[in-house]
Amino acid sequence: MRYYVYYPGCSQEATALAYGQSAEAASKALGIELAELEDWNCCGSTPYGSLKELEALSVAARNLALAEKTGLDLVTPCNSCYLALNRTNTLTPRHGRRSPPCP
C-alpha cells in the first residue's frame, strides 16, 4: 500500500467531477492510498500566475507547506495544478528570501 497526500484541484469538485472519481478509483485498484490535503487552496495556475506572479507562487507555496507537514509525497491528477505546484517547488529555493512573518 503506497500512501500519498492528494491535491484534487478546484475543478474536481465541479466540472471535473468524473475525472476525480476515476483518478481515485484507479488509485484504489492500484493499491495507492490517497489522503486529501487538509484545507488545500487554489494552486495559482494559469489564470492566476499569468496575472499576479508572486501571489500565485505564494498561494501555491501554502499548499506545499501544508503537504510538507504530512511527510508524504504530494500527487495531483490536474496537469495545471501539477505544473503550478512543481514550478513553485523549484523556484522557491532559488528565489525565496527571508522576510518578516505575516502579521
Next chain:
Amino acid sequence: MGAKSFLEEIQAMPGGEGIRLCIQCGTCTGSCPNANRMDHSPRETIAMARAGLREEVLSSNAMWFCASCYLCTVRCPRGIKPTDFMHILECIADRAGLSTKHTRTPVMYRTFVDNIRNNGRIHEVGFMRGFYFKTNLFRALGMRSLAWKLWRKGRMPLRAKKIKGTGQLRAIIDKARALGGAL
C-alpha cells in the same frame, strides 16, 4: 522601475531570460493553436520584445490568447519557454494597468483572482457569474443548455465552499501584493 529596459524587465522574471537565445525559427508560431487569433505571433512577439517595442507588445492581444498548451515550450529548439514568456507579458501588462480591448481574457483572469481571495478555491459558478456580469450577461443565456447538463450530473455546485484558512490565505496574498507582486 527606473531605467530598466523592456528586455531587462522580461529577463528578470523566471522563464524570461531565455528569449535572448531565440533564432526566430517560428516553430513556436507553427505549434501555437491560437496564433491565428493573435495580433502578433509568438515568434514576432519575441522579436518585438527584443527590439524594445514595449508599448506595442503590451497592448497586443497575443499573450492573452496563450492557451498554455506548452507545445511551443516542448518544441523550441533553443530551450526557450515561450509560454512562460507570454505569462510574463501578461504580468507586466497587468502591473502597468494595461489591457487590450480585443479580448475579455484580462477581465476573466482578474475575476478569477478575486474569487480565490474570497473563497480560497475557485467556485466555478461564482467565477463565471462574475465574469458574465462584467462582460456580457446575454452570453450566459447561450450557455444554459450546457449549464443544465452539468447541473444534472452534479458538476455545478451552486454554493461556494470557503477553505478554513481564508484569513491565512488573504494575509499571504496581501503580503505578496505589498512586496510589489514580482519576484
